[in-house]
Amino acid sequence: MRYLTFALGKGRLARQTLELFEKIGITCEEMKDKDSRKLIFTNEELKLRFFLAKGPDVPTYVEYGAADIGVVGKDTILEEGRKVHEVLDLGYGKCKMCVCGYKDAIPLLKHHELIRVATKYPNIAKDYFYNTKHQTVEIVKLNGSIELAPIVGLSEVIVDIVETGSTLRENGLEVLEEVCPLSARMIVNPVSMRMESDRIKALLMKLRAQI
Numbered sequence: 001m002r003y004l005t006f007a008l009g010k011g012r013l014a015r016q017t018l019e020l021f022e023k024i025g026i027t028c029e030e031m032k033d034k035d036s037r038k039l040i041f042t043n044e045e046l047k048l049r050f051f052l053a054k055g056p057d058v059p060t061y062v063e064y065g066a067a068d069i070g071v072v073g074k075d076t077i078l079e080e081g082r083k084v085h086e087v088l089d090l091g092y093g094k095c096k097m098c099v100c101g102y103k104d105a106i107p108l109l110k111h112h113e114l115i116r117v118a119t120k121y122p123n124i125a126k127d128y129f130y131n132t133k134h135q136t137v138e139i140v141k142l143n144g145s146i147e148l149a150p151i152v153g154l155s156e157v158i159v160d161i162v163e164t165g166s167t168l169r170e171n172g173l174e175v176l177e178e179v180c181p182l183s184a185r186m187i188v189n190p191v192s193m194r195m196e197s198d199r200i201k202a203l204l205m206k207l208r209a210q211i
């Protein structure tokens with residue numbers, strides 16, 4: 001039997017992903033060692049391999065078949081646009097992609113003004129403004145602390161993730177429009193889906209029963 005390889009997003013989702021896998025009897029003790037610099041972990045008994053990767057790289061590993069299965073946020077799946085099958089909503093990592101800014105920006109959105117939109121998610125922002133809203137905007141890619149953009153006058157609005165809303169509140173900003181709900185998803189390589197269909201279906205059944 002060949003190894004089934006999992007690419008798991010580092011960061012916020014990693015702990016809950018490992019906890020969920022533990023609940024269905026998939027453990028990888030080695031992975032819990034925070035001081036380790038080891039990159040890939042093996043469960044010999046179940047013929048599974050795991051590695052942690054930067055979120056946006058997870059769909060890349062899965063599309064190319066370097067990983068059979070991935071766990072990553074829906075935002076990353078939408079932004080990366082890779083050829084992968086999204087097979088399961090894992091129910092954690094819940095948040096929303098939103099258009100946010102000061103209240104002053106509401107009329108600019110309403111009247112489809114040519115505004116600047118700062119975001120870490122240019123593809124999601126483009127799809128929302130151009131295809132859903134039919135509004136021409138200028139998109140400015142940033143890599144973090146997106147809320148700064150309207151505060152310092154880089155853009156009128158941002159497209160960003162809102163979870164508790166505290167980052168917005170503490171900076172006097174508001175959700176102006178909701179783009180879509182987000183959560184952690186399981187993705188599968190299309191060839192693995194066919195070649196390893198029995199093992200993957202069994203895994204999905206166990207996970208569904210836990211969620």
Ligand SMILES: Nc1ncnc2c1ncn2[C@@H]1O[C@H](COP(=O)(O)OP(=O)(O)OP(=O)(O)O)[C@@H](O)[C@H]1O
Pocket residue numbers: 009010011012013054055056072073074075076093094095161162163164182183184
């Ligand atoms: N408050 C939140 N902020 C960002 N992502 C969140 C939040 N709550 C849940 N998530 C989900 O967790 C996923 C992983 O978030 P995390 O911040 O670890 O990754 P990232 O955005 O790639 O981080 P970084 O760029 O800081 O490495 C996101 O893609 C999103 O789906």
Ligand SMILES: O=P(O)(O)OC[C@H]1O[C@H](OP(=O)(O)OP(=O)(O)O)[C@H](O)[C@@H]1O
Pocket residue numbers: 143144145146147160161162163164165166167168
């Ligand atoms: O609604 P909240 O609970 O406040 O969460 C939302 C914030 O968390 C994320 O930022 P992150 O912490 O990933 O840092 P970043 O700005 O450097 O991307 C996101 O981009 C928001 O800024």
